[in-house]
Amino acid sequence: MEITKDIIFVGVNDHDVDLFEGHYIVPEGMAYNSYLINDEKVAIMDTVDAHFTEEWIGNTKAALGERTPDYLVVQHMEPDHSGSIRDFMEAFPAATIVSSVKAFGMMRNFYEGEEFAERRIPVKEGDTLELGSHVLNFVAAPMVHWPEVIMTYDSTYKVLFSADGFGKFGAHDLADPDDWACEARRYYFGIVGKYGMQVQAVLKKAAGLDIQIICPLHGPVLDKDLGYYLGLYNTWSSYAAESRGVVISYTSVYGNTKKAVELLAAKLEEKGVPEVVVNDLARSDIAECVEDGFRYDAQVFATTTFNNDIFPFMKEYINHLTERNYQKRTVAFVENGSWAPQATKTMKGMLEGCKNLTYADNGVRIVSALNDESRAQIEALAEELAALYK
Ligand code: FEO
Numbered sequence: 271m272e273i274t275k276d277i278i279f280v281g282v283n284d285h286d287v288d289l290f291e292g293h294y295i296v297p298e299g300m301a302y303n304s305y306l307i308n309d310e311k312v313a314i315m316d317t318v319d320a321h322f323t324e325e326w327i328g329n330t331k332a333a334l335g336e337r338t339p340d341y342l343v344v345q346h347m348e349p350d351h352s353g354s355i356r357d358f359m360e361a362f363p364a365a366t367i368v369s370s371v372k373a374f375g376m377m378r379n380f381y382e383g384e385e386f387a388e389r390r391i392p393v394k395e396g397d398t399l400e401l402g403s404h405v406l407n408f409v410a411a412p413m414v415h416w417p418e419v420i421m422t423y424d425s426t427y428k429v430l431f432s433a434d435g436f437g438k439f440g441a442h443d444l445a446d447p448d449d450w451a452c453e454a455r456r457y458y459f460g461i462v463g464k465y466g467m468q469v470q471a472v473l474k475k476a477a478g479l480d481i482q483i484i485c486p487l488h489g490p491v492l493d494k495d496l497g498y499y500l501g502l503y504n505t506w507s508s509y510a511a512e513s514r515g516v517v518i519s520y521t522s523v524y525g526n527t528k529k530a531v532e533l534l535a536a537k538l539e540e541k542g543v544p545e546v547v548v549n550d551l552a553r554s555d556i557a558e559c560v561e562d563g564f565r566y567d568a569q570v571f572a573t574t575t576f577n578n579d580i581f582p583f584m585k586e587y588i589n590h591l592t593e594r595n596y597q598k599r600t601v602a603f604v605e606n607g608s609w610a611p612q613a614t615k616t617m618k619g620m621l622e623g624c625k626n627l628t629y630a631d632n633g634v635r636i637v638s639a640l641n642d643e644s645r646a647q648i649e650a651l652a653e654e655l656a657a658l659y660k
Contacts, residue, residue, distance in 0.1 A: 273483065273491050274427060276308040276404075280329040282322040283441035290439065291350070294460055294557055298453070299441030302326075302350055303487045305431065306333045307424070310402030311340040313368075315422065315431050316487055320353030327354070327361055338362055341391075341399065343406070344369035345433040346419045347376040351487055356381050359389065366391055368399060370410070372418035393420065409475055411435065413468040415461055421472065428482035434462065435472065436499055437488030447490065451502060454489065456561040458506050463564065463594035469507035473500065509597050511567035515545030516655055519559055520572035520604070521552050521581040526639045527606045531572050533640070534604070534648050541656035551583040560590045568655055572604035572634075575613045584613075588620045596621070600658060602630035602651055608638045630654050 271279040281303035290296045302318035304326060312334065318326040330339070339362050344352060347369075355377065359365060368391045369377075378385040393399070395410035409421040415434045422431040438445070438454035445453065462469060484492040484499065492499050505512050516538055522528035531548060538546045547566065549559045563569055573584035601621065605613035614633055621627060632651040636644045 273305065273485060273493075274429070277424075277427070277429065277485070278306045278308065278333045279491070280304045280306050280314070280326065280333050282318050282325050282329070283443055284319060284322065285441055285444070286321070291348075291461065294439065294456075295555055296439045298439065298444040300350075300439060301442050301488055303485065303489075304330070305485055306330060306339070307401055307404055308333075308337070309404045311400075312337055313341040313343055313399070313401055313404075313406065314339050314358070314365075315343050315485070316345055316351045317342070317354035317358055319350045323354040323357045327357065330358075339365045341365065341401075342367050343399075343422060343431075344373050344377075345422060345431065346416060346487065347373045347380065348416055348434075349380070352377070352380060356384060359386060365389070368393055370394065370418050370420050373420075376418055409472070411468070411472045413465040414472055415465065423479055423481075425479075428480050430476065430479065430481045430484050432484050432486045434487055435469070436484050436486040436492060436503065438490075440489065442490065445489070450490065450492075450499070454502075455506070455512075455565065456557050457488070458503075459561050459564045459594060460557045463506075463560070466507040466509055466595060469503065473504055473507065476500065506564070509564070509595065511599065512565050513545060513567070514659060515547065515566045516543050516568045516570060517547045517549065517562045517566045518570040518572060519549050519551055519563060519584070519587060520570075521550070521574060521583045522572075523574055523576075523581070526636060527572050527574055527604065529640055530604055530606070530634060530636055530644065530648060531570075533645065534570065534572075534634070534652055537649060537652035538656060541652055543656050543659050551587050556587060556590060559587055560594070563587075563591050563596065564594070566599075568600040568602070568658060570602045570604060570651075570655075571617050573606070573613050573617070575605065575607035575611050575616075578612075580613045580616045584617070585620075588617060592620060592624060595624075597625040597627065600628045600630060600655070602633060602655065604634040604636070604651075606636040606638070611635055611637060
């Protein structure tokens, strides 16, 4: 597939992966992108997961025709992109690897001491590589998503090869081409969400470049409405809310907390909150829940006291949020406990390191099951949260 007349897609689709990166379900599979730049010199942009080496080298050879590659640019060493480096170097003995110093160190670790000492060009921020008419400019992008990452800007043809940046879950032949944001958001907050500051630093560099096409290592090539994608990345990486509304994240053991959550959701809708989303943390994909937690500007946490702590799915969920720097949101709590309710105190304690959280004045305490007192608390909380949107 041609991206431009001399940039050719040579990546692969993975329909077999059960858990991407060992923990993300990917119902639409995954794509490992790789690109060939056909100029006086030929460069290949990244390899693919080791399960697809043969297919990828086949794609590369088909795109090469009679030519051989001069360079393999390794932007990121996570195995979904670096898994075929050694096979590539064996298949193409004249090729040289171009990558960051840190990446060569990782190569040594992934490949049993192999660091391609005679066949490598280390590059850093500001270095360039001329292929002929294409000039590749290397941009350091540490922690987007590993420390060794470089992105590559083709300044002649205005193409940004963005490594994991602007990637999404989904194989090219299964993912909905008209819905980029849903799986890109889940991917972003799951995988890169902790590193908002580093993504902001790269966006600042990108703002100084004329970018016409973004070629990420996952998901579709972006060549239209780039302001939309850059804008979402700016929102996400600055931890601003993307959407106005309340997400209620809950667990319920026997259904009593669930009844409280359903009542609260109904009241929030009645009172005009623009969007109300309810997630049962025990029965939902945790990455979807994390995505919603960051998407909306208010969140209600509802759970049960359990083993002198809180219910495990809520504990895990809050850990996912805090390790990704959850901040700048309005939060409220619903707790349930049959003899010593203390879930609100525990949840607040877990969130205490988060910056710029606004705590609702009202909270809900259920002692086993709803009663008039807790229903009144739900009414008051709904009123307070709904007032945020008036
Ligand atoms: Fe797509 Fe961080 O690997």
